[in-house]
Amino acid sequence: MEYKDYYKALGVAREAGQDEIKRAYRKLARKFHPDVSKAADAEKRFKEIGEAYEVLKDPEKRAAYDRIGTGWQEGQEFRPPPGWDAGSAFGGGDFTDASAGHYSDFFEELFGRSGMGRSFHVRRGGMRAKGEDQHARIMINLEDSFNGAVQTIALQLTEVDDTGRLVIRPHTLNVRIPKGIMAGQSIRLAEQGGHGFGGGPRGDLYIEVAFHPHRLFRAEKKDVYLELPVTPWEAALGAAVTVPTLGGRVEMRIPPGSQSGQKLRLKNKGLPGKTAGDQFVVLKVVVPRADTEEAKEIYGKMAAVMPMNPRSDLGV
């Protein structure tokens, strides 16, 4: 198992006083709280500082930790010294920081197991607790939302084995992706989370949905956006063009006098639902290259016949 440098985790010196340790912990806890922090590794950091504080705030645990010595580096392979007996000294100890869930192997080797993490409470006279809610994120294709789909997701589920130890088991589930689901929405699967204790129900599983980037489309809530390249004459004279949508190709009229950046709406061609989204087609005028004498002549003629200053709004 890997050695954990608890002083480093809290950014304090080994000789720091208890007050200093408390201040350092509280400051870091606010900084890395997963609900508050935008840092990608916030959850991991929050657990690390929680574990570090669990040890350093308690003079007995801290003294035991200090006895291991100073010659260790964070992450170094670690074996407890001979004669170390976690069970008698700390087993079943007083674990106050419920948020830490479960601790690292290093912690458990030194101080015993924390038992079950949070959300443990007394109900109907006995010790009975609902399992942990689990949160997962899946990436799906826009087509999966448009058509509905089934996705297989792989999870790690925390369970309590026969000897009362917490074990992490891989677990796969097939989950139905409902039609019209939007990025950022969650699917709640009741009682598919962590196992309960003392006959308590399982926790729930929340799956947050995000979309893979799509080659053509971009979704904003229920609406789908597509950039459509058109020629200058299609934009100027109007045209009927074929446009891809998530539901297949459709014919669309480009009105005469259209401009680059103009947004045309295909009603109800977005993601489906009680109120379906629309598809917005954003025109992008593509200018043909003037790579023949004849083409150059035509551009020259246009300049002569239809002079314009597209920069008049800029005051130049």
Next chain:
Amino acid sequence: MARVRDEKFLFQPLTGMVLDDQVRLSLEELCEICDISTETILDMIEEGLLEPHGSGPAEWRFRCYEVRRVHVALRLQQDLRVNLPGAALIIELLEELEELRRRM
């Protein structure tokens, strides 16, 4: 919710509840989803953190983002030792920040 037998899968795919703006939860459902007591919910309503529609507890309907508010409020209280008004203030500021980030 439709549970159509799908021959392609050895195990039946699970159908969940999508937490979107359409869904309205009763007081009982909210308590069950969040695994907390009615009193805790009442405290959060008192604080203005939750704003159910409906005239009384039996008719109250909560929206799905309120599930998230409850979860965050519980975690903040547990992890950062703030009280409920403090948690409510943090949540308000976080939501405002999120909104500003989205618009950026």
